[in-house]
Amino acid sequence: MLIAGATVLTVAGAPRGARAQETPVIDERAVLIVVDVQNDFCPGGNLAVPRGDEVVPVINALAKRFSNIVLTQDWHPAGHSSFASSHPGKKPFETVEMPYGRQVLWPDHCIQGSKGAEFRADLDVSSAQAIIRKGYRREVDSYSGFVEADRKTPTGLTGYLRERGILRAVIVGLATDFCVSWTAQDASAAGFETYVVEDACRAIDLEGSLEKAWAEMAENDVTRIRVSDLPG
Ligand SMILES: [Zn+2]
Numbered sequence: 001m002l003i004a005g006a007t008v009l010t011v012a013g014a015p016r017g018a019r020a021q022e023t024p025v026i027d028e029r030a031v032l033i034v035v036d037v038q039n040d041f042c043p044g045g046n047l048a049v050p051r052g053d054e055v056v057p058v059i060n061a062l063a064k065r066f067s068n069i070v071l072t073q074d075w076h077p078a079g080h081s082s083f084a085s086s087h088p089g090k091k092p093f094e095t096v097e098m099p100y101g102r103q104v105l106w107p108d109h110c111i112q113g114s115k116g117a118e119f120r121a122d123l124d125v126s127s128a129q130a131i132i133r134k135g136y137r138r139e140v141d142s143y144s145g146f147v148e149a150d151r152k153t154p155t156g157l158t159g160y161l162r163e164r165g166i167l168r169a170v171i172v173g174l175a176t177d178f179c180v181s182w183t184a185q186d187a188s189a190a191g192f193e194t195y196v197v198e199d200a201c202r203a204i205d206l207e208g209s210l211e212k213a214w215a216e217m218a219e220n221d222v223t224r225i226r227v228s229d230l231p232g
Contacts, residue, residue, distance in 0.1 A: 035173030
């Protein structure tokens, strides 16, 4: 996968697409990326991921082991083009063709400034240094924390991590088969050694999307691990 506009896709000598080690070294060159742990993606929210809230205590514990933490936050204007309500006659979870490809339509969710867009109150990652908001352009969705769904507009996260000397990304959050998967594949494409901690994620699993996402992540050199695989 290419990121348009990027030139040299290496990070401090790491070859692009380098296969990750089986377990990540957690040091000052590792970042924990916490994807979309927001009220609307948890039970009771507008786009609840089944058992999405269960990731919170797992992520809280993991976060204590990382000195670098970045959060992503889905952050849509009202009337966003990814909402079924913006497409007359369409229902949530149907699809439409957008200029950038097929788009799943979602219930209205994570509207800027709303309670649903807030991070879970019990998410305890106050040491996080950056929040990357995404999906804020009305006409383009962004599952990935790195590149919008048009596959060419960067969020700035690649540059932020590179400038800080980050080499490896450990990714957790919601939902495994959409925002986590896209974020992980883009992290790998940008040259970061990339891991997804499967028991620190929960999935939507829409018509086989979870299995497909794991296969795509594997093809793109994303290493699937569990919390117990991480060094103590
Ligand atoms: Zn969204």
